Amino acid sequence: MxxxxxxxxxxxxxxxxxxxxxxxxxxxxxxxxxxxxxxxxxxxxxxxxxxxxxxxxxxxxxxxxxxxxxxxxxxxxxxxxxxxxxxxxxxxxxxxxxxxxxxxxxxxxxxxxxxxxxxAGHASAEIAAGSLVFDTATAIATLDGLPLRLTAFETRILRQLMLNIGRTVSRSELAEQLYDGDTDRDFRSLEVLIGRLRRKIGEARIETRRGEGWRLLPGDPS
Structure with missing residues (x-):
């Protein structure tokens, strides 16, 4: 953000x-x-x-x-x-x-x-999407109770998706929150970062909405 x-x-x-x-x-x-x-x-x-x-x-x-x-x-x-x-x-x-x-x-x-x-409408510092939990105060994410090792960029992406849980976040919106004003908006790099984050939290947790962006599921994938 x-x-x-x-x-x-x-x-x-x-x-x-x-x-x-x-x-x-x-x-x-x-x-x-x-x-x-x-x-x-x-x-x-x-x-x-x-x-x-x-x-x-x-x-x-x-x-x-x-x-x-x-x-x-x-x-x-x-x-x-x-x-x-x-x-x-x-x-x-x-x-x-x-x-x-x-x-x-x-x-x-x-x-x-x-x-x-x-x-964003969240009362607690911890936001949960099933067994995936993100603490907005410490920027620490856990999955099934175990801490995830995320890079700074992966943490920024997850924070944005968790604060907008269940809503599609557009590519431009995510890029705006990910990069500062001196950095080119590289959507290909964004795709790579999303892919890496998926591998750490579970491929099915992040839905790709073609032509729109990405959506984090509010619960655990079935």
Whole structure:
């Protein structure tokens, strides 16, 4: 899944990129409000981590711009401001949650995973498709109770399929969540990655819908 990080502190943005990438996300970064507002409006992002104190446009302006365009992806605000009025302004502009600086990277990752699974309609951190279970908080997948050894790309694909369990995920949607903006969308590589994931979780668990995409079965194959 693709997460947009809008943070003017380049070092902090790099730390967030590393933590989120290690958690299995694809990450785009912007270092000012204008670029962040544009990327959020033009890239197919699943969620955004947004600083309030940005050059160009502040975070509240960016968030109002997204919501004004009908963009409903979850937004986690990062702010050094602890005044109640700033928090209220963020929520009124359309924020879903906030974290006060300084913070632990683990907290950002966990809060983001909660927002994403809630947006997908899942109440629990663990999503199950029969005996296949994916923990959205830790990005660990198990099959019949045993952990699966997945690559970073395989984990990203499985996360997207599990969050959309039972629904066909198109090739373009999956590619958007798998690759960052500097990487070419290689659909042949995507086919190879799906094939590898199938061999690890069971060939019949992922259905190919020709001309449409892929669908993860909600239960164990019969």
């Amino acid at each position: 693709k997460v947009l990080v809008v943070e003017d502190d380049v070092e902090l943005a790099a730390q967030l990129r590393t933590a989120l990438t290690e958690a299995g996300y694809t990450v785009e970064c912007a270092h000012d409000g204008t670029a962040g507002e544009y990327l959020g409006a033009t890239e197919q992002v699943a969620a955004a981590v947004l600083d309030l104190g940005l050059p160009g446009m502040d975070g509240i302006e960016v968030l109002r711009g997204w919501r004004g365009q009908g963009l409903a992806f979850p937004v986690l605000i990062l702010t050094a401001r602890d005044a109640w009025g700033d928090k209220v302004a963020g929520f009124r502009a359309g924020a879903d949650d906030y974290v006060l600086k300084p913070f632990r990277m683990e907290e950002v990752v966990l809060r983001l995973s909660v927002l994403l699974r809630r947006a």
